[in-house]
Amino acid sequence: MREQRPTLLIVDDQPANIHALAKLLKDDYRIITATNAAKALELARREPGPDLILLDILMPDQDGYAICRELKADEAIHAIPVIFVTALDQAQDEAKGLQLGAADYISKPFNPTIVRARVHNQVSLKLKTDLLEQIALQDGLTEIPNRRYFDRKLAQEWNRQSRHQQPLSLLMIDIDHFKPYNDHYGHGAGDDCLRRVAQALQQVPKRAADLVARYGGEEFVALLPETDSIGARQVAGRMQEAIHALALPHAYSPVADRITISIGASVSLAGQPATSSEALKQAADQALYQAKEQGRNRLVWDSPNPS
Ligand SMILES: [Mg+2]
Missing domain, CATH: 3.30.70.270 (Reverse transcriptase/Diguanylate cyclase domain)
Incomplete structure (x- = not known):
């Protein structure tokens, strides 16, 4: 059974950045974190998975774009929305992130109110989609799977x-x-x-x-x-x-x-x-x-x- 609060996965190679975002969002969400690609993918694939992934782009081994590509190629987890959070602020960086299937893009240094609002919007959408999916897979009369x-x-x-x-x-x-x-x-x-x-x-x-x-x-x-x-x-x-x-x-x-x-x-x-x-x-x-x-x-x- 899912916990009451939706789960956010924060991925960043710098623990200080994770800490700053977690502080901002921990009252409304359950927070899980990863500082590298392997851990991020492992947590994304674990059941029940995160409802949203906040993904840093610049990371030493596999960067955020590569992680996003892997997430989107895996049918089991491709529906988890991704928001890039990054110091890269060129339009082409944002365009690349969105083209890879990211739901949104937040530039650092970030405005706390905007971060909260964007996270809230994407999580709401994800939970609605989950509910519709659940309804679509259930038999209306008997309430067992269809x-x-x-x-x-x-x-x-x-x-x-x-x-x-x-x-x-x-x-x-x-x-x-x-x-x-x-x-x-x-x-x-x-x-x-x-x-x-x-x-x-x-x-x-x-x-x-x-x-x-x-x-x-x-x-x-x-x-x-x-x-x-x-x-x-x-x-x-x-x-x-x-x-x-x-x-x-x-x-x-x-x-x-x-x-x-x-x-x-x-x-x-x-x-x-x-x-x-x-x-x-x-x-x-x-x-x-x-x-x-x-x-x-x-x-x-x-x-x-x-x-
Ligand atoms: Mg980084």
């Missing part, structure tokens, strides 16, 4: 597991006979069912890296990094128990007296040549189709003997 978020996470985890040779498991989950539920109990009850199932599913995986998202309609998905088929089978079993325990009556289901789920599972195997994240998704989807074909309310794997 498909867009899942697709992004799947791409990230796929790359990571390929590098680290770890298994990655995927569960596709579908509410059984949801259409007759909606038809007979009404859309209000249908929405309520989706919300309760979403919340129950989300509570099952225990690790921070695990993700449960709404994939669309009455379909959900669980992405389980560093999880083999044994671990994924346990998660799937606990999900089925959790939905059973909700005891949402479904008088129009030929499967049970309550809401149940079907699950299709696939795992990418460590040490095997990876195909693609799309193939992993299709395999889970095929398995889900099989689970429905075989009578629903069950878990089916994409292969007979998953490792």
Whole structure:
């Protein structure tokens, strides 16, 4: 969870300069500092990252322009706004900074009121952007992550597991006979069912890296990094128990007296040549189709003997 105050990263090779800026801003922001490029990039990449970077230009090893270039080239941190703070006051210096993607530029010696105002403006903008991003990645009805978020996470985890040779498991989950539920109990009850199932599913995986998202309609998905088929089978079993325990009556289901789920599972195997994240998704989807074909309310794997 983020601390109340936004975080500023101040980068300057001269501790006295850091001190002067920190003194000016410490009441409104949490301040972290770096006196060289390596430390600056390390702090920028740490979670939760800074909300703004105040960056000196003239530094002995890697200068501020070079640091800015590295920040902007890294997809994970390129959205953190950068303000250059520098004694260079030629228009061409400012132009170069802005062209590299800096949000603003402050010349030394600085005016305290202007520094505070410019920092405040950029941080406000950053926090608004974060909020919009968060809304864009959340499913409005169930308040769990949406498909867009899942697709992004799947791409990230796929790359990571390929590098680290770890298994990655995927569960596709579908509410059984949801259409007759909606038809007979009404859309209000249908929405309520989706919300309760979403919340129950989300509570099952225990690790921070695990993700449960709404994939669309009455379909959900669980992405389980560093999880083999044994671990994924346990998660799937606990999900089925959790939905059973909700005891949402479904008088129009030929499967049970309550809401149940079907699950299709696939795992990418460590040490095997990876195909693609799309193939992993299709395999889970095929398995889900099989689970429905075989009578629903069950878990089916994409292969007979998953490792
Ligand atoms: Mg300097």
